[in-house]
Every structure is written in structure tokens, then in C-alpha cells.
Amino acid sequence: MNVLLSGDTNLDFFIEGFHKFELFGQTLYITTTHICLSIVFVILIVFSIIANRAIKKADPTKPPKGFVNVLELLVEAVDNMLVDTMGPKHGPRFANYIGSLFALLLLCNLSGLLGLRPPTADFGVTFPLALISWFMIQYNGIKHQKLGKLKSLFEPVFLFFPINVISELSTPISMSLRLFGNMFSGTIMMSLIYGLLRVGSVSLAVAWPAALHAYLDVFAGALQAYVFAMLTMVFVSNQIGDET
Amino acid sequence: MSGISSEAFVLGCSAIGAGLAVIAGIGPGVGQGIAAGYAASAVGRNPGAKGSIMSTMLLGQAVAETTGLYGFTVALLLMFLKPLMP
Numbered sequence: 186m187n188v189l190l191s192g193d194t195n196l197d198f199f200i201e202g203f204h205k206f207e208l209f210g211q212t213l214y215i216t217t218t219h220i221c222l223s224i225v226f227v228i229l230i231v232f233s234i235i236a237n238r239a240i241k242k243a244d245p246t247k248p249p250k251g252f253v254n255v256l257e258l259l260v261e262a263v264d265n266m267l268v269d270t271m272g273p274k275h276g277p278r279f280a281n282y283i284g285s286l287f288a289l290l291l292l293c294n295l296s297g298l299l300g301l302r303p304p305t306a307d308f309g310v311t312f313p314l315a316l317i318s319w320f321m322i323q324y325n326g327i328k329h330q331k332l333g334k335l336k337s338l339f340e341p342v343f344l345f346f347p348i349n350v351i352s353e354l355s356t357p358i359s360m361s362l363r364l365f366g367n368m369f370s371g372t373i374m375m376s377l378i379y380g381l382l383r384v385g386s387v388s389l390a391v392a393w394p395a396a397l398h399a400y401l402d403v404f405a406g407a408l409q410a411y412v413f414a415m416l417t418m419v420f421v422s423n424q425i426g427d428e429t
Numbered sequence: 430m431s432g433i434s435s436e437a438f439v440l441g442c443s444a445i446g447a448g449l450a451v452i453a454g455i456g457p458g459v460g461q462g463i464a465a466g467y468a469a470s471a472v473g474r475n476p477g478a479k480g481s482i483m484s485t486m487l488l489g490q491a492v493a494e495t496t497g498l499y500g501f502t503v504a505l506l507l508m509f510l511k512p513l514m515p
Contacts, residue, residue, distance in 0.1 A: 199509075359495050366498030369505070412491040
């Protein structure tokens, strides 16, 4: 029983249950995913509170410096990304969702660096996130295209209706499996490396797994967080259509 | 086939199936290579647009990767959940 990935001599990249309880006749577990996700939430909440205080204290008449400058950089990066992909009219409306989604996914994916099991390497985390995105995509499609949304299911001819429905329904599955597969493969490879490097009771994992962490956690994690947010934006702006 | 229990047989066949499933990795490998090659030639033609070419390439590669990840998921299910086990 260990939260840390490399904490045991056995290979453990699976989700472990820590505490078992009964609810409505079902046996449920508090797992590594819950714990790691809670740690990420605490980090995000503390960061938000500190950021909020810093912004409230800042003097709007003077140029920003220090921490407030970094915060403006982050907010501007998210805003620019949205305006670039979704246009200046609709883009900024989605800054709340895309910004918080990106921050959550980035921290979740990077939590592998601390030796935690990344919460995104659990299909139970990525699938609900993809479902939220999918409902937002469909809601915007119905809101902006009205009946055209229904009509687009029958294009180019009537017979294509089942194929169009399947392609709509496969969006959340492919989005969630993409994130899950990337993070889980990274987790498996890191735990294999940590398990491999053991001679007797001495671990030889001194410095060189750091290079693999740099690729599997930092590069792949940041890229997948970006891709998830980017795909949400692209799908939503496809549904909104040309009216700018 | 005496001396082999049915569990061991199914386990071995599941391992072979998992190995065959990750052959799906060939497709995304080729696709990502093609995307990277065209991105390189695009940067050569228009070096000013390097940033947007880069982000488009990475997005396309991530989408192309999905089919490979389906194979990977099938391999994982066969290896660790053992759905064929009697």
C-alpha cells in the first residue's frame, strides 16, 4: 500500500484501494486516484487564493511586477490561444472552462514527476472530462445551428444517419482514450524502469530515469493537456460555424 | 497437449494476442512520420509560420496516435483484465 509509484519492490502501476466502504449496497474504494486528484486540487486552490490576493492588492495605475506579472502572462496565454482558434467573438467566452481544464490536466499529468500516480492514468477521470467537453460541444451545436444540427446528421444522404451518429458518439471515447492511453503508457514504462533497476535490495535508479521523466511526464503530459484543450476548442468552434 | 492446464493455455494465448494487438503501433508511426515530414517541408518553404505549423503538426499527430492507443488498450485488457479466462 503506497501512493508513490516506485515505493515498493513490486511493479505497481495499478490503481490501489486504500479504504473500503459501503454506499447504497455497493462496495466502493478510496483509491490512489482520489488521493492524487485531491493533492492536485489542493495545489490549484491554494494557488488560486494566493493569485486572488495578489491581484486584489495590485495597484492598477502602476505596471505589474513580480507575481502579478506571471499571472497576467498565464491569463494572456490562455486568451490568445482561444482567440487564435475560435475567433475574437466567441473565443473569450470559453476562457473559464478551457483555462481551468488546461490547468487541471497539466498539473495532473505533471504529478508523475513527484512520484504520484497521475490521476489522468485512470479511465474514470478522463472519461467524465471528455463527457463534459462533449456535452458542451453538442449544446453549442444546438444553440448556434438550431435545426441545422439535426440536418447535418443526414448529410450527404439519408443513409448516412447511423454513421454520423456513431461518429458523434465516438468523440468522447476517442478524446478520453487518447489522454488515458498516453498517460497510462508513460506510467507503465516508468514503473517498469524503476522495477528493472533493482539489484538485490539496492535500486540503481539514480539519475537516468530523469531523462525518461522529462519525455514521458513533462513532454507527453504537457502535449496531451494542450491537445485535449485544443480539440475541445476546435470541436466547439466547428459547431458554432461561420457566424462571427 | 497433455500437461498444460486450460488457464495456462488461455494466459499464453492472451499474451500472444496482446503482442499482436500492439502491432497497431505501426500505423501511427508511419502517419506521424509523414506529418512531421510535411511540416518540415512547410517550414522550409515558409519559415515565418513556424509556430502555427508546429501546433498544427502536433495536433494532427496526437489525433493520428489514437488508433495506436486503441491497440494498446486492447493489449492492456488482454494482459491485466484477462477477459478470456474461464
